[in-house]
Amino acid sequence: ADNSDLDPLAGAQNFGSREIPIFTVGIGQERVPQDIGIVDVNTAKTVLEGSVFNVSVGINHEGYAGQQIRISILDGEQEVASKMITLGAAGVTRRYEIELTPERPDVIVYELAVELQNDEIISQNNVYQFLVDNTEKEPLDILYIEGHPRNEYKFIRRAVEDDTSVRLATYLQTGPEKYYRQGINTPTELSGGFPRSKEELYQYEALILGDIEEGFFSVDQLQMIQDFVAERGGGFLMSGIVDEKFIGTPVEDVLPVTLVEESFLPSHLRGGIRRGSHPTGELFFPRLTNNGEFSPLLRLSGDDAENDARWRQLPQLQGVFVTGRIKPGATVLMEHPLLQYQNQALPVLTTQRYGSGRSVALATASSWRWQMMMAAADQSHEILWRQLLRWLAVSAPERVTVEFDREFYNVGDEVHVTATVLNLDYEPDNDATLWMQVNAPLDILVDQSMEWDIEEDGVYRGSFIVEEEGVYDLLVDVASAAGERRSGESEKRAPFVVTPSLQEFNNAGMDRGLLARIAELSGGRYFDLSDIDQLASAVQFTPNAYSEQVRDDLWDQPWLLVLLISLLILDWTARRLKGLS
Structure with missing residues (x-):
């Protein structure tokens, strides 16, 4: 087997x-x-605590096309997920996905196992280990600005109040010049209203605007919102009614949908989102699009049938805000089943990438009905909002990020580590001093500096060799960031696992063509095992820079004379002992 990283032909x-x-x-x-x-x-x-995520596994086979087999994921001896799959064509790697939710807050090494068949020749490549970091983490900070105390606000706060992975800091307008703060960390947080500086706004990973008027913000704050998403990489969600005065502002640029003045809409689409006899205010069952059915944001169960059944049990929503067409690159996850504008179903939930961040438009203010109209024990509303807010915030980059050059490592591999450092304005920092500390399974400590990559701003690199199997803990410490805001911003931990290599067992068949090509390129020769007796005669001396031919006359060697004399003495002694003359 070829189990090196080098090209054998080269x-x-x-x-x-x-x-x-x-x-x-x-x-x-x-x-x-x-x-x-x-x-x-x-x-x-x-992953964040309680998150559902997909595990993608690539499987190759010979001799089992169309056969159903079982794949499972084990945490130690306990099976935590399984799925029946149907194998495709032989000799072609095909990917399969299985959903997994970590059940304990720890660095977990899972084992993925493919059901072993009775007539399989190789069993070692039916198992694979991978690592998931489910340790407790700092909560994601989300800023929520709400224009009035509506039901949606109250139920969104309830949905995430027990979610330790999210902190929802809210600023609620309760009346003219009256505001109420909730979820704040310090007495001064949001004391002056919406952040007035990038440094203050960039402390958050996501921003939600709900039924707030455009006049609440200054021109600079509107521009800061756009920069927050495009440059800082934060998430942005606009929920419910959107003030028409946002048209033409940086906020409209961020949204995944276009905005249209109500006076330009057809008469049957006027009337707004609020309850009434007009079509946009009526009850409706939202329809999941193809993208929505498979989106992790809208999953209520890992089982497709159960997920579909739970969606059918949800009550109707009340009212939809009419927007224009979706923007290029945007994805509609949920839409109105009947109403259309410009030959396009009215989008209810739309997402898109914007710059370095994400943006979402939720064109209804009645998701609270999914809790209020359901049994108290039903968690559908909580699940959906937690998934949405986590997805919105989790992609926002941290001040220090760490990446590895490979998905997995084996004993003897060189691990290449890349760290990216951003300053307080979330711009690349080329003046940092980084140290990399590695705790190996046998308590062996590696401590070394990381070097700035002169070709990439804010990027630092380092490498080391792994010599034992097991879980490694990598800590990257940024000396220049120490003492700034939160301790987590001056260091970053990243565990990884070193597993037994499967390279010896993948593509385990003899590659005659490769062996013959290696021999041909080097000037040698390929032999089948049945022709091995010809190998000795084929190996000939070839003069080159690494060899030297030396010719010696044996009769001129002193050791040969000593050997002859010794043999004569030995012969004479043997004769004398046996009485021979």
């Missing part, structure tokens, strides 16, 4: 240029007739 060509021939011998079968093997596993390395 290596053979290098040997050939130095006149060093390689003689290869093919052993074993060219094709393993019966085998199922895991090629790789991709998944989120870091």
Whole structure:
């Protein structure tokens, strides 16, 4: 098996240029007739508590096309997820997905297992280990600005009040010049209203605006909102009615939908979102689009049938805000089942990427009905809002981020680490001093500096060799950021796992063509195992820079004279002992 990271043909060509021939011998079968093997596993390395995420596994096989097999995920001895899959064509790697929710706050090494068949030749490639970091983390900070004390506001706060992964800091307008703050960390947080500086606004990972008038914000604050999403990478959600005065402002640029003045709408689409006899104020069952059905934002269950059943049980929503067409690149997850504008169903929930961040438009103010009209024990409303807010905020970059060059490592691999550092304005910081500390499984500590990559702003690199299997804990410390705002901003932890290599068992069949090509490029020769007796005669001396031919006359060697005299003495002694003359 080829289990190195080097190109064997390039290596053979290098040997050939130095006149060093390689003689290869093919052993074993060219094709393993019966085998199922895991090629790789991709998944989120870091998740928030209670999150549902997909594990993507690549599987290749020979001899089992169309057969149903079971894949499962184990946490130690306990099975935590499983799924039946149907194998595709032989010899082609196909990807399958299985949903997983970590059940304990820890760094968890899962084992993904593919059901072993009775006639499989290789069993070692039916299991694969991967790591998920589900340790407790600092909550995601979300700023929520609300124009009046509506039901939506109250139920959104209730939905996340027990979610330790999210902190919802809210600023509610309760009357003329009257405001109420909730969820704040300090007495001074939001004491002056909406943040007036980027440094203050950029402390949050996401921003929600609900039924707030455009006049609440200054021109600079409207521009800051756009910069918050595009530059800082924050999430932005606008819920319910959107003031027409936002048309033409930076906020409209951020939204995934266009805004239209009500006077330009057809008469049957006027009347607004509020309850009434007009079509836009009537009850309706929202329709999930194809993207919405498979979006993690709208999953109520990991099982497709149960998820569909739970959506059918949800009560109707009341009223929809009419927007224009969706913008290029936007994705509609939920739409009105009947009403259309410009031959497009009215979008109810729309998302898009904007700059470095994300934006969402929720064109209704009645999601609270999914809690109020359901049994008290039903958690659908809570699940949907928690998933939405987590998704909105989790993509906002931290001041210090760490990336590895590979999904997994084996013993002896070199681990390349890349750290990106941002300053208080979330711009690349080239003046930081970084140290990398690695705790290995056997309590071996590696401590070394990271070097700034002169070709990339804010990027620092380092590397080390892993020599043991198990879980490693990497800590990147940014000395120049120490003491700034939160301790988590001056350091970043990133665990990773070193597992047994499966390379020896993937594509385990003999590659006759590769062996022959290696021999040809180096000036050697390929042999089948049945022709191995010809190998000795084929290996000939080839003069080159790494060898020297020396000719010595044996009769001129002193040691040969000593050997002859010794043999004569030995012969004479043996004769004398036996009484021979």
